[in-house]
Amino acid sequence: MTHRRRFLGFGAAAVLALATGCTGGASEEGPADFSGQITGDITVLTNRTDLATTALPEYAKKFQAKYPGTRVTFEPVTNYEGDVTTQLSSGDYGDVLLIPNTVAVDQLGQFFEPLGTVDEIRARYRFADEKAYDGKVFGLSLGGVANGFVVNRRVWAQAGITTPPKTPEEFLAGLRAVDEKTDAIPFYTNYKDGWPLSFWNSQRAILGGTDVNETFPADANPWQPGKIQHITDGLLFDIVDGKLSEPDPLTTNWEGSKPMLGTGKVGSMLLGSWAVPQMKEAAKSAGANPDDIVFWPFPYQTGGKFHARIEGDYKGAVSRNSKNKATAKAWLEWFVTDSGFAADQQSIPPAVGQELPTTLKDFQATGVELLELPAAVATSGKEDQIIKASEIDLAGNIYRQKLVDIARGAAKGDKESYFAELNKRWSEAQSQVMK
Numbered sequence: 001m002t003h004r005r006r007f008l009g010f011g012a013a014a015v016l017a018l019a020t021g022c023t024g025g026a027s028e029e030g031p032a033d034f035s036g037q038i039t040g041d042i043t044v045l046t047n048r049t050d051l052a053t054t055a056l057p058e059y060a061k062k063f064q065a066k067y068p069g070t071r072v073t074f075e076p077v078t079n080y081e082g083d084v085t086t087q088l089s090s091g092d093y094g095d096v097l098l099i100p101n102t103v104a105v106d107q108l109g110q111f112f113e114p115l116g117t118v119d120e121i122r123a124r125y126r127f128a129d130e131k132a133y134d135g136k137v138f139g140l141s142l143g144g145v146a147n148g149f150v151v152n153r154r155v156w157a158q159a160g161i162t163t164p165p166k167t168p169e170e171f172l173a174g175l176r177a178v179d180e181k182t183d184a185i186p187f188y189t190n191y192k193d194g195w196p197l198s199f200w201n202s203q204r205a206i207l208g209g210t211d212v213n214e215t216f217p218a219d220a221n222p223w224q225p226g227k228i229q230h231i232t233d234g235l236l237f238d239i240v241d242g243k244l245s246e247p248d249p250l251t252t253n254w255e256g257s258k259p260m261l262g263t264g265k266v267g268s269m270l271l272g273s274w275a276v277p278q279m280k281e282a283a284k285s286a287g288a289n290p291d292d293i294v295f296w297p298f299p300y301q302t303g304g305k306f307h308a309r310i311e312g313d314y315k316g317a318v319s320r321n322s323k324n325k326a327t328a329k330a331w332l333e334w335f336v337t338d339s340g341f342a343a344d345q346q347s348i349p350p351a352v353g354q355e356l357p358t359t360l361k362d363f364q365a366t367g368v369e370l371l372e373l374p375a376a377v378a379t380s381g382k383e384d385q386i387i388k389a390s391e392i393d394l395a396g397n398i399y400r401q402k403l404v405d406i407a408r409g410a411a412k413g414d415k416e417s418y419f420a421e422l423n424k425r426w427s428e429a430q431s432q433v434m435k
Contacts, residue, residue, distance in 0.1 A: 032113040032318075036326035038070040044331065045077055045097035046083060047314065052076035053056050058338045063331055070327055076291025094407075095322040096332050098314035099131055099139045101395070104384045105375075108138040112317040113325060115140065115332075120279040125336065125350045129375040141337045143347025145200040145272035146295070146310045146363055146370060150279055153185045154292040164306070168235045172297035174245040178267045187239050188257050188266045191249030191404055194394030194397035199270045201251040201395045203373040205309035208302035213373050217382035218434065220427040223419035230419065231300060233403060237415045240407035247296045249404055258282035262293065274357045276315065277346045297361060298367040306368035310348060382433055389429035392422060 018392070046052055052074045060072035075094060077083050085102045087093040090112055103111065114136035121137040131139035149164075166229060175186035180386040190196035204212045207228060216222065222229040222308035239245050246266075248254055260266040262283030271277070273295050280290035295305035316336065318328045341350045343345060346357040354362075364370065369391070386393050399422070405411035407420050413421075 034329045038067045038330045041071045042095035045094045047080035049076040053358045054321045095328040105133045106381045112138040129313040139317040140349045141312025143313045143342035145274045151268045153294045155264045158182045163297040184267045186244040186267045192252040193254040197397040197400040203298045206300040214376045215381040221423045223423045237407045258287045261289040295363045310370045385433045386429045390425045
């Protein structure tokens with residue numbers, strides 16, 4: 001698994017399993033104690049199986065040089081979400097790890113040490129409140145990403161489009177032009193792998209506001225026309241319904257899709273900016289021009305301007321069960337602030353004041369405004385509860401796979417009937433959670 005991006009949710013079923021099955025976390029009593037000496041061994045769990053024996057040990061050497069007497073060992077986990085969720089249940093999950101998306105915000109204190117208050121951490125790091133609860137931060141982002149479309153601009157230029165479409169209708173027209181004038185598949189869903197479909201939930205900034213995480217749980221019908229889910233999921237439906245995506249979504253392959261986009265066999269995918277370097281590398285490896293790969297904003301403007309959400313990647317955290325918390329915290333802070341990992345990955349540096357990578361500077365040149373969306377405070381945890389009660393994995397892939405199935409004629413219904421069903425289920429759950 002060489003994708004770096006966290007998969008913004010693992011599905012309501014997984015969250016439910018964690019809530020009912022995890023009993024191995026440490027007690028939430030008592031403050032974090034990081035006062036020990038920075039020395040000794042720590043184990044770091046990572047989803048970067050591609051880097052576990054190459055780049056990551058090189059970072060560890062630099063840390064160990066700064067703190068003599070320390071030793072950092074990496075434990076690569078291929079099925080990170082599923083396997084680490086099981087490890088949380090057992091109580092044995094290393095010293096430093098990425099917080100699985102199965103952990104609801106009100107469960108963070110069961111498994112991870114608080115690193116400081118939101119105000120303290122926000123003064124030093126971006127995305128401070130994304131893994132925070134009750135005013136305490138439990139994880140630091142390893143790098144930030146923007147959300148939008150990874151595009152092969154050579155393919156789009158052959159179809160006559162050289163600038164990002166401004167509306168869903170313009171985007172669909174562009175895909176039709178790609179279909180008619182090139183040999184490329186206009187859009188690739190990566191349906192079979194599933195997790196890429198979660199990025200349709202990362203477009204919340206397109207309406208231009210920054211309070212959406214606070215207000216979203218208060219909306220009983222988010223699939224109504226003009227609302228965020230109708231705009232985003234509606235575009236996905238229309239792409240598939242218009243036969244503008246891969247012919248057989250059951251056979252998609254993430255690793256195989258990278259050279260397809262890189263060489264122009266595919267025109268576009270909805271992902272995070274983290275994918276741009278991977279697509280460029282795939283293009284280069286296949287003998288194509290890596291400069292063909294660019295990042296475009298979601299086709300929607302508010303006030304005449306594109307908006308895109310920036311958010312933290314997986315958050316590194318210190319295990320509550322760690323026997324060496326001082327070294328664990330020192331490693332996490334050094335890795336986030338001083339290792340250069342984010343810059344090496346063309347990610348937004350988490351440390352405040354560090355420069356944006358080239359990919360994001362080029363993205364800004366399209367006229368997009370980058371927005372960080374604060375976590376909910378008044379409605380904190382409510383969205384997770386509605387997701388669980390409604391069994392709509394908003395940040396996952398199950399309900400969107402059904403959306404794709406309906407759009408391609410493999411399941412009953414149409415866009416209106418499915419959105420009505422989603423609104424009904426969401427509304428019923430929301431009325432109970434928000435009462």
